[in-house]
Amino acid sequence: MPVFISYRRDERLDAFILNERLLLEGIPTQLVPFDDEGQTLDDLHGCFCQHMADATHWIGVLYEAHGEDWWTAWLLGAAAMAHRRVTFYHAGSTDLPQRLGKPGAA
Numbered sequence: 001m002p003v004f005i006s007y008r009r010d011e012r013l014d015a016f017i018l019n020e021r022l023l024l025e026g027i028p029t030q031l032v033p034f035d036d037e038g039q040t041l042d043d044l045h046g047c048f049c050q051h052m053a054d055a056t057h058w059i060g061v062l063y064e065a066h067g068e069d070w071w072t073a074w075l076l077g078a079a080a081m082a083h084r085r086v087t088f089y090h091a092g093s094t095d096l097p098q099r100l101g102k103p104g105a106a
Contacts, residue, residue: 002028004055004084006048006075008035011061014091018061030055034071044071048078057085 003022007015012033019031030051034044052058058079062072079086 001054001056002030003057003059004030004032004051005059005061006032006034006051007061009033011091014089015061018059018089034075048075049082052079052082052084055084057087059087059089061089 005015005019005022015031019029022029032047032051034048039047058075060072060075076086
C-alpha cells in the first residue's frame with residue numbers, strides 16, 4: 001500500500017520533492033493535488049476517502065496559510081478515523097497551529 005501525499009497548487013514543488021525522495025527509498029506513493037477550485041466538497045471528500053483507503057500513511061503538504069484552513073483539520077480527522085498514520089510536511093517559517101500537532105507534544 002502506498003503513502004498518500006496531498007498538496008495544493010501552492011505546495012506543488014515541495015510535494016514533488018517529497019514524492020521523489022520517497023520513491024528513491026523504494027516507498028510507493030500516491031501524489032494527489034487537493035484544491036477546492038472546480039471540485040465540489042462531495043467530490044473532494046470521496047476522492048480523499050478513496051485514496052486514504054488505499055494508503056498506509058497520509059502526508060499533508062502544508063504552507064503557512066493552510067494551517068488555519070478548515071479543510072486541513074477535516075482531513076486530519078478523516079485520516080485519524082481511518083486509523084492511518086499522519087504527517088504534515090511544512091516548509092514555512094512559522095509554526096503550525098497547536099491543534100494540528102500531537103496532544104502533549106512540545
